[in-house]
Amino acid sequence: MRSIDAAQRRARLAVRHRLTAAARVDDAAAITRSLVVLHATDPATVFLSIAARSLELEPAQIEKALYTDRTLLRMLAMRRTMFVAPIDLVPALQASCADAQAVKQRRTYGRHLEQVVDGDIDAWLAEVEEQTHRELLARGSATGAQLGAAVPRLRTQVDTAPGKPYSKPTAITTWVLLILGCEGRIVRGRPNGSWGSTQYVWEPIESWLPAGVPAQSADSARAELVRRWLHAFGPAPVADLKWWTGWTLGEVRKTLAQLDIVEVDLDGGTGVLLAEDLDPVPEPEPGPALLPALDPTPMGWQEREWFLGPHRTALFDGNGNVGPTAWWGGRVVGGWAQRSSGEIVWRALEDIGREATERVAAEAARIEAWYGDVRAIPRFRTPLERELTE
Secondary structure, three states: OEEOOHHHHHHHHHHHOOOOHHHOOOOHHHHHHHOOOEEOOOHHHHHHHHHHOOOOOOHHHHHHHHHOOOOEEEEEOHHHOEEEEEHHHHHHHHHHHHHHHHHHHHHHHHHHHOOOOOOOHHHHHHHHHHHHHHHHHHHOOEOHHHHHHHOHHHHOEEOOOOOOOOOOOEEOHHHHHHHHHHOOOEEEEEEOOOOOOOOEEEEEHHHOOOOOOOOOOHHHHHHHHHHHHHHHHOOEOHHHHHHHHOOOHHHHHHHHOOOOEEEEEEOOEEEEEEHHHOOOOOOOOOOEEEEOOOOOOOOOOOOOHHHHOOOHHHHEOOOOOEOOEEEEOOEEEEEEEEOOOOOEEEEEOOOOHHHHHHHHHHHHHHHHHHHOOOOOOOOOOOHHHHHHHO
16 A cells, blocks of 8 residues: 655645645636635635635636636535535536535425425425526526515515524525525625625526536536545545535445545555555645635645644634634644734744745735735634734
């Protein structure tokens, strides 16, 4: 069995995740493809993840890729998490992840609708979805409130916790939009406000893909997704892949059986890697990077000690969400934050030497200028990020 040590894994990470000066590029779609997808639970993450890996790309150019050129698309996928994906990967994400999420969400919401709907709940819900989709096609774009005003049944009130102190009937608008999103029929368009805003309008999928999302079998879709993940994040234990995809262990093993992979030794543990990818990656020149909260690099594995070291407590919240991290040479060396004044402050959590300190500081100055007037507090606050902003 071939052995791949932590140093080689960090070299692969630095090069393939574009954390070196030589790997940076001013192409939002290419950067996204390097990481498979970008985490988009926090809208600012998408922009800051790209900024960290580009040379001179500005927010307006990223917005152009998202909303004008439409080479990127925001969708729910793995673990019912919001991601931004390159448009060519959307069919695989739809068939491997989103379709199953749509089934689960319809089943969950259907149980609640039994309170207020007589007869065939699935048929009733399908009619509401169809009416909502038609309304959005006619409008081109709309907010949830606008759709709720135009489609009366979206205003149906349901109490998900009857008899509880926190009981509060709510309209089903969000439910229907979530299902339509999981089905790949609608997408989140340009937000109202800055690039850090969460106030999205909805648009029909036809705005991005005129014929809708191309159909793909679940098996081939899973294989394509795993192949891309192994190239970007391999070698890695199967447990990391299971966690990242949110699939069952059986689904993961069935998918790996479709690919030409090899097992490798990872400092005593076992990982998997594409058989064509065994050649070592030359160790790159070390360089700085400031990655935002929920960046796909630190969120790409469940087992992170080989690049995170002893810094988990300071840089993660209690639910496993990573905050802003400072990197040098393919590993985490500290954390950073944006203060209300706009100043970017950072702290090394270990001795990294003068050169690294100066270059990380220069990167912090670059990111501070990149923010401009935007202030973006991470959705999930972590201990060091809170401390740096006090």
